[in-house]
Amino acid sequence: MNPFESQLAYPFGDTLPQPGTVHEVAPGLLWLRMGLPFALDHINLWLVRDEFVTDTGVRKGWTVIDCGITSDATRAAWESIFSDCLQGLPICRVIVTHCHPDHVGLAHWLCERWQAPLCMTTGEYGFARMMSAALPGVDGTAMLPHFQQHGLIDPAMLEKLRGRRSYYPTLVPAVPTAYRRMQDGQVLRIGGHGWRVITGFGHSPEHASLYCEELNVLVSGDMVLPRISTNVSVFAVEPEANPVKLYLDSLEKFRGLPEDTLVLPSHGKPFRGLHTRIAQLIDHHEARLAEVLAACSTPRSAADIVPIMFRRPLDAHQLTFALGEALAHLHKLWQDGALRRVTGSDGVIRFSVA
Numbered sequence: 642m643n644p645f646e647s648q649l650a651y652p653f654g655d656t657l658p659q660p661g662t663v664h665e666v667a668p669g670l671l672w673l674r675m676g677l678p679f680a681l682d683h684i685n686l687w688l689v690r691d692e693f694v695t696d697t698g699v700r701k702g703w704t705v706i707d708c709g710i711t712s713d714a715t716r717a718a719w720e721s722i723f724s725d726c727l728q729g730l731p732i733c734r735v736i737v738t739h740c741h742p743d744h745v746g747l748a749h750w751l752c753e754r755w756q757a758p759l760c761m762t763t764g765e766y767g768f769a770r771m772m773s774a775a776l777p778g779v780d781g782t783a784m785l786p787h788f789q790q791h792g793l794i795d796p797a798m799l800e801k802l803r804g805r806r807s808y809y810p811t812l813v814p815a816v817p818t819a820y821r822r823m824q825d826g827q828v829l830r831i832g833g834h835g836w837r838v839i840t841g842f843g844h845s846p847e848h849a850s851l852y853c854e855e856l857n858v859l860v861s862g863d864m865v866l867p868r869i870s871t872n873v874s875v876f877a878v879e880p881e882a883n884p885v886k887l888y889l890d891s892l893e894k895f896r897g898l899p900e901d902t903l904v905l906p907s908h909g910k911p912f913r914g915l916h917t918r919i920a921q922l923i924d925h926h927e928a929r930l931a932e933v934l935a936a937c938s939t940p941r942s943a944a945d946i947v948p949i950m951f952r953r954p955l956d957a958h959q960l961t962f963a964l965g966e967a968l969a970h971l972h973k974l975w976q977d978g979a980l981r982r983v984t985g986s987d988g989v990i991r992f993s994v995a
């Protein structure tokens with residue numbers, strides 16, 4: 642356990658539900674984990690025992706929050722859940738926190754199989770549709786010139802990235818063609834309790850976290866994670882984005898919740914210590930910003946910054962996140978006026994102290 646983690650409390654200890662099993666974390670609220678084929682090897686999903694008013698009366702069933710990627714293994718894990726853990730009741734609603742493949746990947750299959758509606762914010766739903774369809778600008782092809790412009794010139798790595806062009810559509814081959822909109826501040830009735838939507842930015846277009854005051858539970862999605870810091874990246878489709886600022890501003894929205902809130906994150910273990918974690922995350926980004934600013938005493942591209950911020954070997958998947966993250970920190974400093982941006986005669990964008 643790293644020193645930051647030891648400042649948090651893990652009420653379920655080392656409990657980790659195995660794929661295809663569940664662990665109850667609050668009355669009627671179940672935690673399940675699905676595998677991921679990345680360095681980040683799992684995602685947490687949530688099931689809430691629920692009641693739904695339909696045209697023919699009240700129907701008992703489950704609301705699921707997030708879905709896992711599209712893969713045979715995830716489908717098989719879901720099948721075990723369906724047969725062993727749902728008490729014979731159907732899934733009646735699919736809520737997705739944001740558009741990343743581990744969250745929305747199997748929404749199309751769950752919604753189709755159970756004839757259940759999909760609930761997402763408009764920003765996340767729109768991006769999921771665009772990326773699943775591999776539209777120009779958000780597909781894997783757009784990533785290469787974007788990264789080249791930011792100094793990624795290693796031919797072997799470019800070749801690896803070329804091989805990842807269909808990354809998103811492979812994990813999210815389809816997205817339901819209709820959805821129900823979730824909006825900031827909206828209160829959803831889930832399992833007999835009110836859950837308030839808290840939107841967050843910087844990690845994804847319009848991320849939805851859900852807070853239940855009665856249960857004192859926050860489904861934080863990827864906005865607040867206990868062990869790793871949430872990825873904030875600049876992508877080709879929004880080349881001047883300032884996601885570090887958006888993310889830090891969004892964290893402020895969670896400060897109003899109680900410190901003893903049970904936080905249910907998408908990765909890692911449920912924990913208490915929300916304010917402590919927010920302070921750690923702010924410190925983390927401030928330290929990163931200071932490090933990047935110091936490095937820019939001479940002009941640096943985002944690719945130059947990667948080995949300064951990430952002192953370990955990175956595979957192609959990790960490199961895309963790392964480059965995006967390096968650029969995100971450069972952009973915060975640039976848009977704050979601390980750095981200036983110059984495009985060199987080689988076409989590479991570099992940043993240096995203003």
Ligand SMILES: [Zn+2]
Nearest residue numbers: 739741844863
């Ligand atoms: Zn995410």
